[in-house]
Amino acid sequence: MSGGTTISINEVTKIFGPITALKDVTFDVSAGDIFGFMGPNGSGKSTLIRVLCGMLAPTGGSASVLGYDCARQPDEVKQRIGYMPQRFSLYPDLTVRENMQLYGSLYGVFGDELRGRIAKVMERLSLAQFQRQLAGTLSGGWKQRLSLACAILHDPPVVFLDEPTSGIDPVSRSQMWEILLELAGQGKTLFITTHYMDEAARCNRLGYIYFARVLALGTTEELVALPAVTPEGTRWVEFLYPGAARRLSDILAQPGVLDGTVFGNNVHLQVQAALSDGELGRCFSELLGEEVSVNPARPTLSDVFVALTGESKRDV
Helix, strand or coil, X not given: CCCCEEXXXXXXXXXXXXXXXXXXXXXXXXXXXXXXXXXXXXXXXXXXXXXXXXXXXXCEEEEEECCEECCCCHHHHHHCEEEECCCCCCCCCCEHHHHHXXXXXXXXXXXXXXXXXXXHHHHHHCCHHHCCCEHHHCCHHHHHHHHHHHHHCCCCCEEEEECCCCCCCHHHHHHHHHHHHHHHHCCCEEEEECCCHHHHCCCCEEEEEECCEEEEEECHHHXXXXXCCCCCCEEEEEEECCCHHHHHHHHHCCCCEEEEEEECCEEEEEEECCCCHHHHHHHHHHHHCCCCCCEEECCCHHHXXXXXXXXXXXXX
């Protein structure tokens, strides 16, 4: 490891029979980063995490975590990382405390040190009230907290989290992110997969993978500035219209409108740059039967990923 790089991935390819799950994936993650890894289901996110955790050997290329080769030194890697899988994988017939005791011992933490760490993690994740409850009887949000507790119990410098907030309610999701941001504030490197755009915006660096290939890397600002997101001769606008979803197909059919989507009552469109806000406003006012005010907008992360996906499909 050098230059503050915690995770290094160099032309990693992973093939399962006729399926190429990863193709020439190359990027680094710096110490202390919250790295968000995004992409559709089946695009290779979980496969890359399993390679980085020393659970899968790549077909080609190499990867290292904290300077240890993930394929040649998997045990060294596993002892120094935390891993929270996408699906709940703890022991349902053990209590919350028993699961934590087991995972602590697997990482070489015993006795008073283990009891102290369990107490500290339970307090931070509000798990003490459930410590004698069987893990399998917890609700989804509390299962996720227990999974995170076991992943960080041995105080690893790097934590991999595969869709840590999938399937839990918005309040639990917000609380989970408070904890993750606290971990990042302690200097830990977090590698997180997610489908939520608001979560992606909390990451200081992002990667987008589409069917085995990483299409983009960078900060949110760098990604929204990519030429593919706003091609020459186009721009982004938005306006408010109640019930916009019902009229989206009509809106997209208007001259000069190239693409768009609806966020609640907000209509977000990519249009030809030559059209002024006034022209567009008059067009939509006539179409929708009421006054519409069109304003300039900036592309969102959703726009970024839709644009990159479309460009990748055209290149196939």
